Amino acid sequence: MAWTVLGVVLDAISYGMVLFIISIGLSIMMGLMRVVNLAHGAFAMIGGYLASYALKSLGVSYPLAIILAVIGAILISIPFEFLLYRRIYRKSDELTQILLTIGITFVIIGVANYALGPTSKSIPLPAALSGPFDLGFRMIPAHRLFVIACGLCTALLLWLLIDRTEFGVRMRAAVDNGDMAEALGIRTQLIFTAAFALAIGLAAFGGVVGAELLPIEPFYALRYMVTFLVVVSVGGAGSIAGALSASMLLGLADTTGKYLAPEYGEFFFYLAVILAVFLFPNGLLGRKH
Amino acid sequence: MTTKFGFAGAAVIAALFATPAHSDVIKVGVIGTMSGPYALFGQNFKHGIEAWVAEHGAKVGDHQVEFIYRDEESPNPAKSKALAQELIVKDKVQYIAGLYFTPDAMAVAPLLSEAKVPMIVMNAATSAIVEKSPYIVRTSFTMWQNTVPAAKVAFAKGAKKVAIAVSDYGPGIDAEAAFKKTFEAEGGKIVEAIRMPLSTTDFGPIMQRIKDSGADMIFTFLPAGPPTLGFVKAYIDNGLKAGGVKLLSTGDLVTEPDLPNIGDSGIGILSTYHYSAAHNSPENKAFLAEMVKVGAKPDDITMASVAAYDGARVIYKMIEATNGQKDPDKALAAVKGMKWVSPRGPVSIDPETRHITQNIYLREVEKKDGKLQNTELQTFEAQPDWGLAKH
Numbered sequence: 001m002a003w004t005v006l007g008v009v010l011d012a013i014s015y016g017m018v019l020f021i022i023s024i025g026l027s028i029m030m031g032l033m034r035v036v037n038l039a040h041g042a043f044a045m046i047g048g049y050l051a052s053y054a055l056k057s058l059g060v061s062y063p064l065a066i067i068l069a070v071i072g073a074i075l076i077s078i079p080f081e082f083l084l085y086r087r088i089y090r091k092s093d094e095l096t097q098i099l100l101t102i103g104i105t106f107v108i109i110g111v112a113n114y115a116l117g118p119t120s121k122s123i124p125l126p127a128a129l130s131g132p133f134d135l136g137f138r139m140i141p142a143h144r145l146f147v148i149a150c151g152l153c154t155a156l157l158l159w160l161l162i163d164r165t166e167f168g169v170r171m172r173a174a175v176d177n178g179d180m181a182e183a184l185g186i187r188t189q190l191i192f193t194a195a196f197a198l199a200i201g202l203a204a205f206g207g208v209v210g211a212e213l214l215p216i217e218p219f220y221a222l223r224y225m226v227t228f229l230v231v232v233s234v235g236g237a238g239s240i241a242g243a244l245s246a247s248m249l250l251g252l253a254d255t256t257g258k259y260l261a262p263e264y265g266e267f268f269f270y271l272a273v274i275l276a277v278f279l280f281p282n283g284l285l286g287r288k289h
Numbered sequence: 290m291t292t293k294f295g296f297a298g299a300a301v302i303a304a305l306f307a308t309p310a311h312s313d314v315i316k317v318g319v320i321g322t323m324s325g326p327y328a329l330f331g332q333n334f335k336h337g338i339e340a341w342v343a344e345h346g347a348k349v350g351d352h353q354v355e356f357i358y359r360d361e362e363s364p365n366p367a368k369s370k371a372l373a374q375e376l377i378v379k380d381k382v383q384y385i386a387g388l389y390f391t392p393d394a395m396a397v398a399p400l401l402s403e404a405k406v407p408m409i410v411m412n413a414a415t416s417a418i419v420e421k422s423p424y425i426v427r428t429s430f431t432m433w434q435n436t437v438p439a440a441k442v443a444f445a446k447g448a449k450k451v452a453i454a455v456s457d458y459g460p461g462i463d464a465e466a467a468f469k470k471t472f473e474a475e476g477g478k479i480v481e482a483i484r485m486p487l488s489t490t491d492f493g494p495i496m497q498r499i500k501d502s503g504a505d506m507i508f509t510f511l512p513a514g515p516p517t518l519g520f521v522k523a524y525i526d527n528g529l530k531a532g533g534v535k536l537l538s539t540g541d542l543v544t545e546p547d548l549p550n551i552g553d554s555g556i557g558i559l560s561t562y563h564y565s566a567a568h569n570s571p572e573n574k575a576f577l578a579e580m581v582k583v584g585a586k587p588d589d590i591t592m593a594s595v596a597a598y599d600g601a602r603v604i605y606k607m608i609e610a611t612n613g614q615k616d617p618d619k620a621l622a623a624v625k626g627m628k629w630v631s632p633r634g635p636v637s638i639d640p641e642t643r644h645i646t647q648n649i650y651l652r653e654v655e656k657k658d659g660k661l662q663n664t665e666l667q668t669f670e671a672q673p674d675w676g677l678a679k680h
Contacts, residue, residue: 004501011493118328120518122550130554132528139528144493213491215519219326259494263457265486 003137008259009252014144016251017151018213022206022224023231024158024243025199031238031286032175032195034090038101039080040203041225042108047073047204048216049112052121062126066208073204074197080104081196089192090178105221113218120217123208143212150209154202155244162240171195175238234276236286245284249276314353315608318376320369320397321387321411325362326514329546330593334358334387334411336585337597340576341605343583349605352613357382361389366396373397377404383615384409384604389593391415391459398422405617409603411596415459416676419643424617426603426624427644429596430563432463432510433676435539438649438669439561440471443506443537446559452481452504454495454520456511461485463676464510464539471675472508480504490516492523499529506535513544513591518551525554540565540663543654544591548661551654555661558654563647564592564633565663576632599631599645603638635671644674 026040051069054060060068084104088097124130125143133142162168173181174188182188207216214224227250235246250272257268276284319338322331338356347354357380359372369388376382377400385401386409388394394413398421401408410418410427419425443451453468455461461484469479481502483495499507507524511517524536540562543555551558566577566587576598580590603624610623625640634648649672652663 004497007497008494011491011497015491015493113324113328118326119546120514120550122518122552124552130526132526132531134528139526139531141493141523141526143526212522213519215490215516217326255491255494258489258491259498262486262489262495262498263484265457266488 007138007140008255010140010144011259012252012255013248014147014251015213015255016247016249017147018206018210019227019231019251020151020244020247021147021154022203022210022214023228023235023247024154024240025202025206026228027232027235027237027239027243028195028202029199030232031236032171033192035085035088036094036097036101037085037199038098038225039104039108039221040199041223041228042105042221043073043077043200044203044207044210045112045216045218045220046076046108047207048123048211048220049116049121050204051208051211052123052216055124056122062129065123066205069208070201070204073207074200077197077200081193085196086189086193105225109218109221112221116218118218120215123211123216125212141212147209147212150205151244151247154205155240158240167191167194230273232283234273234280234283236280236283239283239285242283242285246276249284313351313613314355315349315384315613316380316382317354317356317384317386317604318359318373318380318382319356319387320359320361320372320376320385320393322362322389323358323360327362327389329589330389330412330513330591331358331360332585332589333591333593334389334597336580336583336590337411337594338386338601339583340579340585340594341598341601344579345605349608350612352608354605354608356386361393364390364392366392369393370396370400373400377406382406384607386600386604387411387597388413391418394418394425395421398425401425401617405615407607407617407620409600411600412593415463416644416674419674419677423643424621425643426621426638428600428603429645430592430647431644431674431676432460432539433467434644434647434672434674435561435563435649436464436467436510437471437675438651438672439508439537439539440468440477441475441669442559442561442651442667443468443472443508444475444477446506446535446537448477448506448535448537450478450480450502450504451506451508452483452499452502453479454481454483454485454499454507454509456487456489457484458487460512461510467675468508485511487512487516490519492520493527496523496527496529499534500527500532504534506537509536509538509542511538511542513541513547517542517544517547521551521555521558535559537561540592540652543652543663545663546589546591548654548663549588551661553656553661555654556656559651560654560663561649561651561669562592562663563649564595565650565652565665566590567657567662567664568633568650569665570630570632570634572630573632595632599629599636602629603627634668637671639673642674642677644677646671646673648672 047069050072054065132139235242253272254269321334401424607620628637636647649669650665651667655664
């Protein structure tokens with residue numbers, strides 16, 4: 001019995017970590033740039049497609065494929081940033097943002113469906129990460145341990161970047177008071193562009209490492225968007241620790257629910273969401289606006 | 290204005306003199322998933338029908354046959370009904386065909402009697418569909434048809450305790466009921482029955498539950514699509530395969546386009562199904578060659594294309610029997626009991642249920658010439674729809 005509980009908790013942590021890696025980019029966008037980027041899932045999907053292509057057609061190694069996917073997704077996002085997103089940072093109302101970004105999502109889904117077909121694309125894992133890993137008391141997919149490690153590293157590095165570096169200081173200044181930051185000589189436009197690239201890169205990274213749990217296909221872009229948005233709103237936009245704790249909480253609710261009563265579907269997931277939002281209207285660790 | 294009336298007048302006069310038997314056009318409306326996540330199967334319908342037309346010509350006697358395609362990208366009963374109405378009223382089709390999803394087929398059924406239009410279902414696999422109208426014929430399969438042999442295989446392979454895991458919707462529930470009834474009648478025991486929501490992508494907790502149940506075999510059904518891959522991977526990576534728990538499914542889990550994605554880890558998975566692209570017969574070889582000629586990719590040919598190919602045969606027979614006239618009772622009478630050799634093997638239309646009777650094969654995923662395929666191991670001959678048959 002105790003082993004079963006531990007097994008379910010492990011499943012919950014790895015599922016939560018996938019949610020965290022993909023959602024943290026969205027959290028940065030929403031918390032720092034105040035952009036409700038509904039195309040976030042589309043960029044995660046682009047990352048997944050690029051990795052699949054790099055592994056299957058170019059024959060590169062798995063780590064290199066991840067790097068190519070992240071860089072590729074950022075490159076693809078540059079025209080979008082330059083032509084579209086730049087207009088809506090911190091300025092326009094939510095409706096404009098939602099219409100613009102959902103439009104981008106539909107375009108990306110259409111292109112992916114037309115060019116790459118409706119079937120799911122696999123991201124082959126290297127031998128070291130595929131197959132079961134024996135923990136002594138149970139087998140767990142080796143890939144899940146890798147995902148957990150990736151999630152922890154991402155959280156740590158992001159925290160260092162935003163809390164401990166010069167860039168982080170400037171970024172927080174630009175967010176808290178853009179005009180004052182500019183008056184002090186901080187080039188906020190540049191900061192925002194960099195933060196946008198960071199968010200897209202994280203989305204692509206999450207899309208690739210999470211592909212085992214959230215398979216890459218054209219409707220990925222919309223299918224999981226609600227889940228990502230929920231993680232951000234439960235955690236509190238812009239907070240790393242918030243997104244991490246929200247991912248863990250929701251991962252646990254979802255996984256335990258699936259174990260105990262699979263026929264209830266997403267009931268436990270959304271029950272946890274309702275309770276969390278009711279008790280913490282600004283998110284678990286969000287700031288009051 | 291005058292010219293317009295002139296044309297109309299000419300048309301009326303022409304219509305008065307023309308006899309219907311000469312060079313008229315018989316229209317067939319095909320509702321399929323032409324776009325969206327299930328577009329592959331809509332393409333399969335189209336290519337299957339085109340393969341039949343390429344082989345047998347676009348004419349039945351003196352009647353030109355024209356297929357009109359309409360897109361229904363997801364289960365959407367209201368839209369399917371509207372599409373069918375438009376086809377019947379505006380395009381004046383004599384036959385309706387296609388229908389990938391059960392709810393869509395159910396929604397169209399009530400229109401048929403009033404419009405006197407027969408419907409040829411080319412996929413939707415819930416048993417009850419054919420009972421909704423006397424004008425429905427089905428050339429695909431049903432869950433009961435594929436699952437009853439699966440339960441017999443499970444018992445013959447020595448499984449004592451089976452855990453059932455199915456997608457939580459109509460066909461899944463059919464599969465669960467069929468397996469449970471047959472396996473328990475054989476003397477086996479069902480230790481767990483899990484209904485998984487259609488949106489499930491993380492199967493870790495499901496595998497944990499199956500492991501805790503102490504089952505020695507899993508029987509599963511999920512509709513062909515992205516989650517099937519996740520299920521197979523979770524089964525392997527959570528150590529169930531290594532732990533000696535066997536996996537048996539309907540063929541939906543291992544459709545041909547999904548096999549390359551499942552990869553070598555899928556070798557040895559057993560399934561029961563009515564069609565494998567690897568079926569070894571001259572009819573199937575000719576069919577596959579014709580499919581490629583009309584533009585289908587060899588790896589994308591599935592059960593939906595063979596159902597469409599056979600469906601087109603049934604429609605041609607109906608047109609021939611009615612001589613192009615709108616007479617659904619005569620059309621149906623002509624195809625009841627109809628027998629032929631399909632690319633999937635010998636088949637017939639059951640005169641009682643109007644559902645196709647066919648062989649069900651036990652298959653194993655095998656690598657042949659560097660390519661994964663479903664190799665047939667055992668044949669269950671002339672299986673009716675066990676969900677409808679009164680046996």
